[in-house]
Amino acid sequence: MKMLINVPETVVADALRGLAAAHPELTVDVENRVIVRRDAPVAGQVGLVSGGGSGHEPLHGGFVGPGMLSAACPGEVFTSPVPDQMLRAAAAVDSGAGVLFIVKNYTGDVLNFDMAAEMAEDEGIQVAKVLVNDDVAVTDSLYTAGRRGTGATLFVEKIAGAAAAEGMPLERVEAIARQVNEGSRSFGIALSACSTPAKGSPTFDLPPGELELGIGIHGEPGRERRAMMTSGEIAEAAVEAVVEDLQPRNPVLVLVNGMGATPLLELYGFNAEVHRVLAQRGVPVARVLVGNYVTSLDMAGASLTLCQVDDELLRLYDAPVKTPGLRWGV
Amino acid sequence: MLDADFFRRWMTATAASVDREAERLTALDSPIGDADHGSNLQRGFTAVVAVLEKEAPGTPGAVLTLAGRQLISTVGGASGPLYGTLLRRTGKALGDAGEVGAEQLTEALRTGVDAVMTLGGAAPGDATMIDALVPAVDALGDSFAAARTAAEEGAVATTPLQARKGRASYVGERSIGHQDPGATSAALLIAALAEAAGE
Numbered sequence: 001m002k003m004l005i006n007v008p009e010t011v012v013a014d015a016l017r018g019l020a021a022a023h024p025e026l027t028v029d030v031e032n033r034v035i036v037r038r039d040a041p042v043a044g045q046v047g048l049v050s051g052g053g054s055g056h057e058p059l060h061g062g063f064v065g066p067g068m069l070s071a072a073c074p075g076e077v078f079t080s081p082v083p084d085q086m087l088r089a090a091a092a093v094d095s096g097a098g099v100l101f102i103v104k105n106y107t108g109d110v111l112n113f114d115m116a117a118e119m120a121e122d123e124g125i126q127v128a129k130v131l132v133n134d135d136v137a138v139t140d141s142l143y144t145a146g147r148r149g150t151g152a153t154l155f156v157e158k159i160a161g162a163a164a165a166e167g168m169p170l171e172r173v174e175a176i177a178r179q180v181n182e183g184s185r186s187f188g189i190a191l192s193a194c195s196t197p198a199k200g201s202p203t204f205d206l207p208p209g210e211l212e213l214g215i216g217i218h219g220e221p222g223r224e225r226r227a228m229m230t231s232g233e234i235a236e237a238a239v240e241a242v243v244e245d246l247q248p249r250n251p252v253l254v255l256v257n258g259m260g261a262t263p264l265l266e267l268y269g270f271n272a273e274v275h276r277v278l279a280q281r282g283v284p285v286a287r288v289l290v291g292n293y294v295t296s297l298d299m300a301g302a303s304l305t306l307c308q309v310d311d312e313l314l315r316l317y318d319a320p321v322k323t324p325g326l327r328w329g330v
Numbered sequence: 331m332l333d334a335d336f337f338r339r340w341m342t343a344t345a346a347s348v349d350r351e352a353e354r355l356t357a358l359d360s361p362i363g364d365a366d367h368g369s370n371l372q373r374g375f376t377a378v379v380a381v382l383e384k385e386a387p388g389t390p391g392a393v394l395t396l397a398g399r400q401l402i403s404t405v406g407g408a409s410g411p412l413y414g415t416l417l418r419r420t421g422k423a424l425g426d427a428g429e430v431g432a433e434q435l436t437e438a439l440r441t442g443v444d445a446v447m448t449l450g451g452a453a454p455g456d457a458t459m460i461d462a463l464v465p466a467v468d469a470l471g472d473s474f475a476a477a478r479t480a481a482e483e484g485a486v487a488t489t490p491l492q493a494r495k496g497r498a499s500y501v502g503e504r505s506i507g508h509q510d511p512g513a514t515s516a517a518l519l520i521a522a523l524a525e526a527a528g529e
Binding site for chain 1: 370406
């Protein structure tokens with residue numbers, strides 16, 4: 001597997017140096033692996049901190065900036081960051097209004113953020129946590145670690161970020177983040193496995209004529225393998241899985257997310273099929289985002305996330321945002 | 331009696347063994363996880379050996395507490411907090427005695443394993459590191475060698491199980507037939523303990 005890297009050991013640090021060079025509006029601490037908006041802490045505003053394994057770019061570092069995250073902690077590839085990073089981030093963004101940790105539901109992320117929250121509270125920083133767990137492919141939490149956090153993370157970070165930017169108190173920002181998560185569901189499809197730099201070859205074997213349904217974002221296989229399907233058939237499977245679980249009564253935000261190696265030509269085509277199926281089911285669409293936002297290295301495939309919104313959530317979603325990976329209204 | 335030097339040898343032997351077996355751990359992690367268990371633990375135990383050389387704590391408890399804190403600060407993922415908690419809690423349970431007996435170590439390790447079960451929410455049979463650690467602690471009363479054998483058998487016994495915790499749980503029934511990487515690395519930790527004891 002050919003990769004545009006120096007050596008696997010420095011992949012994350014090299015990427016952070018590049019991010020810093022491209023975005024002087026961010027403070028990038030390469031050694032301690034913390035990305036902070038340069039004007040943090042912002043007086044009177046709740047700080048938003050997220051993080052997780054690297055390899056999902058632009059998540060999370062690419063979502064740091066006014067209107068979204070205050071700081072992000074990138075871990076090793078597909079490995080959660082350590083509590084020291086989160087503590088540093090919390091200290092850097094806390095203006096006295098408290099900090100919200102946005103945590104994707106993976107054992108490693110949950111444990112490290114829990115430890116960081118305890119340490120931050122010891123230092124007098126008020127911390128709240130919201131868990132993102134939108135993946136409908138994980139069915140029964142009795143037999144798993146619970147639903148994974150995937151595409152909905154973007155909506156939680158965007159909408160909670162707007163709430164924080166308006167100066168809402170920590171409890172309110174936390175409640176809004178929870179509401180976004182509870183109203184969101186996702187489903188992912190892989191057409192190829194991804195290759196981690198450390199391993200240098202695909203993480204699982206997927207023959208050319210087959211696809212994986214119900215994947216996460218860590219190169220792990222999905223729940224089911226099938227013969228290759230058309231974009232329309234995949235859209236039907238994805239929309240059905242998400243809508244059956246969500247039962248939306250309000251308009252939805254739609255995220256058609258690429259996993260890293262699927263061209264926009266295919267993603268837009270898939271989006272057309274998603275819209276056809278949503279229309280058939282009578283689900284009104286409020287806003288649409290198509291692109292690579294929550295990726296899985298070089299995996300080919302896509303995920304669909306729907307987020308049910310009311311007027312307030314939609315207003316917050318539309319609010320200005322200025323980050324490397326998401327930018328509008330400014 | 332076991333002194334601080336014994337516990338340093340245990341950590342050094344673990345680091346060497348994780349180095350040797352890193353590729354195997356990562357290969358076990360590939361079909362059911364995300365193919366990084368070996369490299370993550372390698373990074374952590376290399377840092378443990380480095381900090382123990384630098385700070386050279388004088389008691390068994392302090393060696394393990396420092397090692398655990400170092401794992402939490404360098405590994406990330408689930409293995410960092412879980413292995414870190416195992417060593418930290420075991421170290422704390424040993425207190426500040428300059429030397430400890432095998433019986434004390436067994437009880438302290440049991441406290442550490444209980445803390446891991448609480449933190450990770452895993453029970454025996456969930457196909458996790460617990461499946462190697464619990465039988466190892468039970469056998470430690472007999473000998474270090476017996477603990478090593480029990481841990482290795484416990485790791486092998488995860489193969490037919492469906493994983494219920496951690497990344498492997500997401501592939502559901504497809505985790506059946508794969509030896510758990512966490513149980514495998516836990517068996518390495520216990521084997522290194524036997525090695526440090528010369529058994």
